[in-house]
Amino acid sequence: MTSSLDSSLLLFSPDDEVLEQVKVDIGFQNLSQDWDSYMDPVEHPLKEHQLSELEPAPAEAKEEPTPPAQKQVSVQPVANSVPVLDGWPGVHQFQVTVRRRPEQAGRQLPYVYSADGAKLYTDMMVAVPFSFTYSGVADPSALRIRALPIYRESHHIQTPVRRCAIHREPQDPSNDTGHMMHVVRADHHHASYHVEQERCSVTVPLEAPEPGTDHYQVLFKFACMNTCVGGINRRRLMLVLTLEERASGRTLGRQAVEVKVCRCPHRDWRADEKRKGSEQAQPKASKRPRREPSPPPPSNGQQQLYVVADDPAMYRYLVEARESLLRYRRSVLAEQAPPAPLSRQDTAPVKPEYR
């Protein structure tokens, strides 16, 4: 977010002139405010209404039917920086998680959240409850939460996350409430949808936790699958959640959650857990296997077997047992036939083999 009004930073350059004219028409130049906060519908509901008649919205925003409760806000100047994924609780200890709702305990939900990997597996257009915790905020209404989808890999991170052509169709059930270009939707009466440098994001005002709870909950939905061709196209998807000052857009905290939008969230979660488990077990499996002594080839028609002793006491015990058995065998043979000399191998002591 920037307060710069440099028209070179604005998107949709063909509309720059019109936009500048809009600013003149509404007297924006006379205000000591940045364009972003001026466009905030919660802060300036009347101005937003004025703008809806004047604003040269981009073609994609015009296509979307605007539901009564959720207005489309777009065309904002943004600094061209690489999105940041690093978690940062900031001064307000901003944290996010996905909780299982108590009434759904025991039922298989259409989403799974892996807390240790901060990864959500969800079906498309399922309302997933994100829980936000924060502290030390005197006036929550001065802050808001922004949800911005980005690609995780650095070679895709600069590419805006767009919907696929199929789900973008106006007839698609996911577009009943408008916002056809937005992969991430918020089930919130005061959600605002933004398009900045072709990046779609949604903001919701920060609110105090409901009495008896320690967190503020917002429902987010995802309107494309990770596998959508021409859309996410199997790239790793992250949802960056930032705590912002509404007036200035200044970031006060940030957390990121990886999201996999898929038909079988539980199956994919189990597959990932299994793979993680086998990867953790891999170093053990790759350790040198215990060497089992193989029986040596038979000599003089007699098979020789070996026993491994792992300490000197066991070795001495085994040698004694062996000598005792040999003595027994000699006595039996002496009774059955004339004495025959034992082979040298029979009398050789067991070779010590310590481990």
Ligand SMILES: [Zn+2]
């Ligand atoms: Zn799609």
